[in-house]
Amino acid sequence: MSSSKKVAPGLVETPEGEITLSTERQAKLERELEEIDNAEQYVLLATASAYYPCYSCPDGQKSIFLQIGEVWRYGVTRKGERGRYPNQDYGAPDLLYVPQFEGTLGECFKQEKLKIYRYPFLPEAQLRNIILARPPGNKYDS
Amino acid sequence: MIAKKKEFYIIPTERHIYVSGRVWHELYPKVDPSPFIYKLYEEIDFESYGEGLSKFYFTFIVTQPQNKLHQPGRYFSRKKRALEVAIRLPYEEVYHASEEETFRMLEAAFLAGIEQIGEVKLPEPFDFEAFKADVAKIFEDKDWYVDAVPEV
Numbered sequence: 001m002s003s004s005k006k007v008a009p010g011l012v013e014t015p016e017g018e019i020t021l022s023t024e025r026q027a028k029l030e031r032e033l034e035e036i037d038n039a040e041q042y043v044l045l046a047t048a049s050a051y052y053p054c055y056s057c058p059d060g061q062k063s064i065f066l067q068i069g070e071v072w073r074y075g076v077t078r079k080g081e082r083g084r085y086p087n088q089d090y091g092a093p094d095l096l097y098v099p100q101f102e103g104t105l106g107e108c109f110k111q112e113k114l115k116i117y118r119y120p121f122l123p124e125a126q127l128r129n130i131i132l133a134r135p136p137g138n139k140y141d142s
Numbered sequence: 143m144i145a146k147k148k149e150f151y152i153i154p155t156e157r158h159i160y161v162s163g164r165v166w167h168e169l170y171p172k173v174d175p176s177p178f179i180y181k182l183y184e185e186i187d188f189e190s191y192g193e194g195l196s197k198f199y200f201t202f203i204v205t206q207p208q209n210k211l212h213q214p215g216r217y218f219s220r221k222k223r224a225l226e227v228a229i230r231l232p233y234e235e236v237y238h239a240s241e242e243e244t245f246r247m248l249e250a251a252f253l254a255g256i257e258q259i260g261e262v263k264l265p266e267p268f269d270f271e272a273f274k275a276d277v278a279k280i281f282e283d284k285d286w287y288v289d290a291v292p293e294v
Contacts, residue, residue, distance in 0.1 A: 040211060047162065047176045049294045050152045067294055068176050079211055087219075087226055088162045088199050093155040096175060097164045099205060 039078040041101040041111040044137060046070050048094040055139040056132045064136045070124045073137025074115045076108045091137055113142055148292040153180060158188035161252070163202035164212045164228075169236055172244050173204050177290035178252065185280055186273070194268030196223035200255045202248060203230040218262045225262060227255040242284070249281045 007013050010025040021029065046052060046066040054064040066072060072095055090097060101111045119125055119135050134141065161178040178200075188198070203212050214230040229251045236244055256277060259270035280286055 038210070040209070043167075045170070047174075047179055048153050049150070049292075050155075068291065069171060077211060087197075087224060088160055088201060093160065094153070094162075094179065096162055096170065098167050098170050099164070099209070099211075100167045102206075102209065 035079040036105045039076055039103065039105040039108040040099045041074065041076050041103075041108040041115070042097055042099045043071055043115070044073045044075070044090050044095040045098055046072055046094065047096045050094060052092050052136055054132075054136040056134040056136055058130060064132075066136070067124075071119065071122065071135045073135050074112050074119075076105070076112050078105055078108075109142065116141055148289055150292045150294050153183055157183055158197055159183065159186060160197065160199045161202075162199070163204065165202065165204045166206055166209075166233070169204050169233075172239075172241060173202060173231075173236060173248065175202065177245075177287035178248070180292065181280060181286060181290040182277070186276055188273070191270070191273045192266060192268040194223065194264035194266040195225055195259065195270075197225070198256075198259070199224065199226040200252060201226070201228035202251060203228055204233060204236050205230075207233055216258055216262070218264075220265060223265065225259060227258050229255050245287055253278060253281075 005019075007019060010022050011019055012022045013019055020026075046068055049067045050065070051063040052066050052072050054061055057064055072092065073090075088095070100115075101108060103111075116134050116138055119138075120131050120133055125131055159179075159182045161175040161182065163173060163175050165173045188195075203214055205212050212228075212230075214228045216228075217226045218224070219226075231247055231251055236247060239247065253274055256270055256274040259268060259273070
C-alpha cells in the first residue's frame with residue numbers, strides 16, 4: 001500500500017509501502033562504516049637533515065633542525081583519504097610516511113594521542129636545548 | 143685508510159627529484175629513501191633531459207599485504223609539469239631481504255618509475271631514457287648508497 005508522504009532523495013518506498021534506504025545510500029553507509037574500521041596511525045619522519053616547520057616551538061620559533069629519522073608529526077589516515085597527499089605534500093618536503101598501527105578510527109586516534117603526549121620523552125626530543133611538548137609538525141594535541 | 147665522510151650541507155627544498163615512501167614501521171630504516179635523495183640531487187642534471195618535465199616525485203610503497211590505504215599509481219600535472227609515480231614493493235620479500243638486497247629492489251623500482259615517464263604525454267620532449275641510463279650508471283656501483291648521506 002503506497003503512503004501519501006513525500007520521500008526525500010536517497011530513500012525509496014517499497015511496493016508494500018515501507019520506506020527504505022536507496023541502494024546507493026545503503027552502499028554509501030556501508031562504505032563509510034568500512035572507512036571507520038580501516039584506519040592507520042602514522043608518523044612522518046625526516047628524510048633529510050634540514051630545517052622543518054615547527055608548530056610547537058616556543059617563543060615564535062618557526063623552524064627546527066631535524067636529523068634524518070627524527071619525528072616531525074604523528075597523524076591518522078582512514079580509508080578514502082589516500083589521495084590527500086599529492087606530490088608527497090605531507091606539510092613539509094622530505095618526509096617519509098611510516099604507518100605504525102592499523103585498526104579502527106577510534107583505536108588509531110588513541111595511538112596518535114599517546115604518541116603525541118609521549119613525544120617529549122623520546123631521546124631525540126630530550127637531546128635538544130628546548131624540550132618540546134609535541135612533535136614539531138603537530139600544532140595540537142590531536 | 144679511513145674514508146673521508148661527506149661534508150654536511152642542507153639540501154635545497156626546491157629541486158627536481160623528490161623521493162619518499164610509505165613504509166610499514168618494521169621496515170624502516172631498512173627501506174630508506176635518504177641515499178636516493180642526496181645521490182640523485184648531486185649527480186643528476188635533470189634539466190639536461192628536456193623541458194617536458196620539471197619535477198619527478200617518486201614514492202616507494204612497502205606496506206603489509208592487507209593494507210589497502212596505499213596504492214601504486216601515477217599522476218601528472220600538466221600545469222606544473224610534475225609527475226608523481228608510486229610503486230609497490232613486495233612486503234614479504236623486502237621483510238626477509240638483507241640491506242643490500244633491499245637496495246637492489248629499491249633501485250629496480252626507481253628505474254621502473256622512470257620508465258613510466260615514457261607512458262605520459264608530456265607537453266615538450268624529455269629524454270627519460272637518458273635519465274634512466276644516468277641513474278642506472280649510479281647504481282652500477284653496488285655501494286653507492288653507503289656514504290651517500292652527508293653526516294651532521
